[in-house]
Amino acid sequence: MKRTDIQQMPKFFDRYILQVEDIELLEGLKKNASLFEDEAIKDKLLALGDQVYAPDKWTAKDILQHIIDTERIMAYRALRISRNDATPLPGFDENFFAANTTAANRTVDDLLEEFQIVRQSSILLFKNMTASMLQYEGIGSNQPIAPLALGFVLIGHPTHHLKVLKERYFPLV
Numbered sequence: 113m114k115r116t117d118i119q120q121m122p123k124f125f126d127r128y129i130l131q132v133e134d135i136e137l138l139e140g141l142k143k144n145a146s147l148f149e150d151e152a153i154k155d156k157l158l159a160l161g162d163q164v165y166a167p168d169k170w171t172a173k174d175i176l177q178h179i180i181d182t183e184r185i186m187a188y189r190a191l192r193i194s195r196n197d198a199t200p201l202p203g204f205d206e207n208f209f210a211a212n213t214t215a216a217n218r219t220v221d222d223l224l225e226e227f228q229i230v231r232q233s234s235i236l237l238f239k240n241m242t243a244s245m246l247q248y249e250g251i252g253s254n255q256p257i258a259p260l261a262l263g264f265v266l267i268g269h270p271t272h273h274l275k276v277l278k279e280r281y282f283p284l285v
Contacts, residue, residue, distance in 0.1 A: 113136070113137055113243060113246055113260055114135060114137070115129060115133070115134045115135065115140075115264050116134050117246075117260060118258065118260050118261045119258065120249070120256055120257075120258070120261075122252075122255055122256065122257040123255055124253070124255070125257065125262075125265050127268075127272070128264070128267075128269045128271070128272055129261060129264040129265060129268050130268070131271050131272060132264050132267045132271070137238055137246070137263045137264065137267075138235065138238060138239055140263075141231065141234060141235050141238060141263065141266060142235060144231075144266075144267045144270060144271065145231045145232070145235070147270050147271065147274055149224075153274070153277075154220065154221075154224070156277075156281075156285055157172050157277075158220050159285040160172040160281055160284065160285055162216065163281070163284050164281075165280040165281055165284060166280075170210055171216070172277060172281055173216060173218060173220060173223060174210050174213070174216075175276070176215070176220070176223040176224065176227065177213045177218075177223060178206060178209070178210055179269065179270045179273055180223065180226055180227050180230055181209050181213075182206070182269055183230050183266055184230060185204055186262045186265050186266055187230075187233070187262070187266065188201075189250070189252045189257070189262055190237065190259035190262040190263060191237060191259075192250065193249070193250030193252070193258065193259050193262070194241050194248055196245075196248055198250065198251075199250075200250075200251035200254070201251060201252045201253070203252075203253035203254065227270075231266075234263075238259070238263050245259060246263070247259075247260060
């Protein structure tokens with residue numbers, strides 16, 4: 113299924129979903145998995161170290177950890193909803209998560225490896241959902257959302273953060 117098959121565009125998450133071309137979900141997840149594999153991007157991430165573009169902003173490693181954490185949370189939501197679980201799923205405080213990770217002690221390569229592994233898990237999860245399962249609707253972060261929309265969040269969210277890195281962080285190195 114494609115992005116245009118999303119029946120109800122979820123508020124807030126539309127900012128990520130709408131960054132994605134109208135592509136098949138699995139194709140988009142696979143294509144997007146290589147987002148950080150470009151050597152120039154890796155070199156910039158490594159060169160940044162613990163620099164931030166402004167006080168109280170995350171480091172590049174914090175951003176990578178945030179992408180990984182968000183992928184896991186959104187995939188979990190998609191799993192629950194695709195199984196027709198009607199339990200409302202809570203939001204999460206990204207700043208609380210960021211303050212409680214070990215990203216500062218990890219390498220960029222380690223974080224990128226984890227992103228690849230988590231993404232492969234997400235691909236397998238979505239690969240085994242039927243069209244009906246992708247359209248089931250549940251509640252996540254106090255709003256209606258379907259697994260299909262969550263799958264496109266998984267594509268658009270890292271894309272959004274790579275843009276932030278390129279615009280605000282990469283000029284520092």
